[in-house]
Amino acid sequence: MLRWFLLPYFDACPSEMEFLMRKIVVKSSQLQESAVERLVKVCVVHFISDRPCFGFEWVYLGFDKTLVLSNGVLCLSCREFARWKVRNTAIERRDLIRNPLPLMPDFQRSVRMLGRRPSTQQFIDTIIKKYGTHILISATLGGEEALTMYMAKNKLDRKMVNATQGVEALHQLASSYFIDRDGTMRKLHEIQISSNAIKVTETRTGPLGCSTYDNLDSVSSVLLQSPESKLHLQGLQVIFPEYLQEKFVQSALSYIMCNGEGEYICQSSHCICKCAEDFPQCNCPTTDLQIMENTLVGMAETWEASYSDFENSDEFKSFLKRLPATHFLPVSSVHLLWGSDWDLQNRYRLLQSSLEVQRLKIQRTARKLFGLSVRCHHNPNHQMPRERSVLQWLNRVQSFLYCNENGFWGNFLESQRSCVCHTGATLCQRPIPCVIGGNNSCAMCSLANISQCGSCNKGYKLYRGRCEPQNVDSERSEQFISFETDLDFQDLELKYLLQKMDARLHIHTTFISNEVRLETFFDPRWRKRMSLTLKSNKNRMDYLHMMVGLSMKICQMRNSSVDPMFFVYVNPFSGSHSEGWSMPFGEHGYPRWEKVRLQNSQCFNWTLLLGNRWKTFFETVHIYLRSRAKVPTVLRNDTGQGPVDLSDPNKRQIYIKISDIQVFGYSLRFNADLLRSAVQQVNQSYTQGAQFYSSSSIMLLLLDIRERINRLAPPVAPGKPQLDLFSCMLKHRLKLNNSEMIRVNHALDMYNTEILKQSDHLTTKLC
Structure with missing residues (x-):
């Protein structure tokens, strides 16, 4: 409901025309950030002109525009005119004592209710919320007239010159419309009758004279708000007494800038809102901050959507399809293919341009967000998105190639040649192809198992799916140690023979134990020691022995609830117990014991299948047995050889017996004298200071034998060196002392690094 606080006041007008404006709502352009889009209500008084009939006055602002459409030409000529300049004559009266303002009674009562020292809240509730903060001083009234002409292309002349001339003539007629309206309309009417190619529309809005103001409400439709016809406002404090003017301005600013939740205070050109007790967050534009935070979230989603659009683009998909899948692609190879794909590079540049525009928008919004939150009790949490580097995109390509399996995704780690799946398990990892090139070793990956090499380049030999330098002819090595025998079966054949416990794989060993007797029950609750030995260095010096399995x-x-535990130590070429290594069951891919119950009995076969992958040299096998249930030391039988009381049911359940124990493997022919002579040649050359490459054939031969022996060492943790079995063989089978072993190994290492230019593999001393 509108309230009027100025009574009617008119100048002399022949037609006694009065113009009354009800209410105008405008946006303030001078507000600070905290008051953006707040509306200032303006309640306006009567506008009385000081000229008869509003002082007739023409002011024009016009333009012409021609649009060439697909099916014709549209020509628009428009003009806006300001016909009257109106102003508030009541406010111009400065002598308010003799000629007081014609205020409404309600407004006067509201002013009197304020008293001498009103508070800010009183001003807001009594005056500002009812009557606003500004009054209208002057404005411009007028209208608009326009001429629209449309020329159809299909009805123009077929010749392009005539069509162009027709458009130019149409444009000239439109320009002359406001100069000679009657003549222009007559010509257009003649053209329209003769050619039937032109349609003319003439429109007018706004007042054409004083006689059009029969209804006062129609005046609001002709108020001009163009930049040339501005509204002029003035604060409502001009109609208040002087002692209330300053307080009103402060109250109005508090209402506008602080939303009525505090007082607007300025000190040293720094203005803030002093919040009331009920509104401690009045300086914090919570709504605006929430809008900006949501905007930033949407921008971040748009940023990620740009990446998804790039990955789903035809250029990126075709690039992935063209990548070779027959061998492993390191980052360097992917980079070369990435840079040579021109279509992909053009699409990538479009992505970079789009991300740069988005980044600038995000930065501007983030600056506004942090600027608005300066006076808030909490700071916004926002992190600028980072653009993926080329290296990240290359790793992304590798992840698409090797970590996209079974509907799961993951990230590829080239350093470890493995995937980190999002599900935690390795379900996303595909078989990673072998590496070709680089050191020119592998020529092609295996067709049966792409993760292993199928063929090697010249100078390399294939062994267990990988290529190794072929320094010497394998037939020469066979003269010293027969690494290849008739019992060197394939993996499937060897596994079948081990499961059947084929007699061809039996190796006769001597069982030695002071604590355990075969086919005799014993108490396994503390450590029991057993040994299976060959004593080949004494009895069978012409053979080395290979172990491929163990069974008990x-x-x-x-x-019985007792489940025994086994700890197995292996001496590869005899020696003391400290010169053996422990089998790492279940670690680094090493096999575990397999337990199979025999039919209709309480006996179990415990089998350890090493196979070709984990087969190793052995001379003595030490087995330590301990059950999972332990007894205190005071209750142990120190000898362990006393009679077993099987009548006691409580003790009977813990007893076990070992009926049979067997090592599976085969023997290799070993020419100790021939190998010792070759080693002595290297030792003499090194001792005399001669060039060690003078006997290159011997060096290559010993390097090949050392590599093939150390290859059969047990597995170790990643990054740790393997055990040196070759030195154990030199010590126990060739009877070299420590200084001789050091000289031989050092000579082989120097030849390998300085002559062959190959990396030296570090080993850990065992013997």
Whole structure:
């Protein structure tokens, strides 16, 4: 409901025309950031002109525009005119004592209710919320007239010259419309009758004279708000007494800038809102901050959507399809293919341009967000998105190639040649192809297993799916140690023979134990020691022995809950117990014991299948047995050889017996004298200071033998060197002392690095 606080006041007008404006709502252009888009209500008084009939006055602002459409030409000639300049004559009266303002009674009562020292809240509730903060001083009234002409192309002359001339003539007629309206309309009417190619529309809005103001409400439709016809406002404080003017301005600013939740205070050109107790966050534009935070979230989603659009583009998909899948692609190879794909590079530049525009928008919004939150009790949490580098895109390509399996995704780590799947398991990892090129070793990956090499280049030999330098002819090495025998079966054949416990793989060993007797029950609750030895360095010096499996037959009493544990140490070429290594069951891919129950008995076959991958040299196998249930030391039988009381049911359940124990493998012919002579040649050359490459054939031969022996060492943790089995063979089978072993190994290392230019593989001393 509108309230009027100025009574009617008119100048002399022949037609006694009065113009009354009800209410105008405008946006303030001088507000600070905290008051953006706040509306200032303006309640306006009567506008009385000081000229008869508003002082007739023409002011024009016009333009012409021609649009060439697909099916014709549209020509628009428009003019806006300001006909009257109106102003508030009541406010111009400065002598308010003799000629007081014609205020409404309600407004006067509201002013009197303020008293001498009103508070800010009183001003807001009594005056500002009812009557606003500004009054209208002057404005411009007028209208608009326009001429629209449309020329159809299909009805123009077929010749392009005539069509162009027709458009130019049409434009000239439109320009002369406001100069000679009657003549222009007559010519257009003649053209329209003769050619039927032109349609003319003439429109007018706004007042054409004083007689059009029969209804006062129609005046609001002709108020001009163009930049040339500005509205002039003035603060409402001009109609208040002087002692209330300053307080009103402060209250109005508090209402506009602080939303009525505090007082607007300025000190040293620094203005803030002093919040009321009920509104401690009045300086914090919570709504604006929430809008900006949501905007930033949407921008971040748009940023990620740009990456998804790039990955789903035809250029990126075709690039992935063209990548070779027959071998492994390191980052360097992917980079070369990435840079040579011109279509992909053009699409990538479009992505970079789009991200740069988005980044600038995000920065501007983030600056506004942090600027608005200066006076808030909490700071916004926003992190600028980072553009992916080329290296990240290359790693992304590798992830698409090797970590996209079974509907799962992951990230590829080239340093480890493995995937980190998002699900935690390795379900996303595909078989990673072998590496070709580089050191020119592998020529092609295996067709049966792409992760292994299928063929090697010249100078290399294939072994267990990888290529190794072929320094010497394998037949010469066979003269010293027969690494290849008739019992060197393939993996599937060897596994089948081990499961069947084929007699061809039996190796006769001597069972030695002071604590355990075969086919005799014993108490395994503390450590028991057993050994299986060959004593080949004394009895069979012409052979080295290879172990491919181990089997034990263990019987338990009925309802026994004891599950024995085995610790196995292997001496590859005899020696003391400290010169053996422990089998790492279940670690680094090493196999575990397999337990199979025999039919209709309480006996179990415990089998360890090493196969070709983990087969190794052995001379003595030490087995330590301990059950999972331990007893205190005071209850142990120190000898362990006393009679077993099987009548006691409580003790009977823990007893076990070992019926059989067997090592599976085969023997290799070993020419110790021939190998010792070759080693002595290297030792003498090194001792005399001669060039070690003078006997290059011997050096290559010993390098090949050392590499093939150390290859059969047990697995170790990643990054740790392997055990040196070759030195153990020199010590125990060739009877070299420590200084001789050091000289031979050092000579081989120097030849390998300085002559062959190959990297030296570090080993850990065992013997």
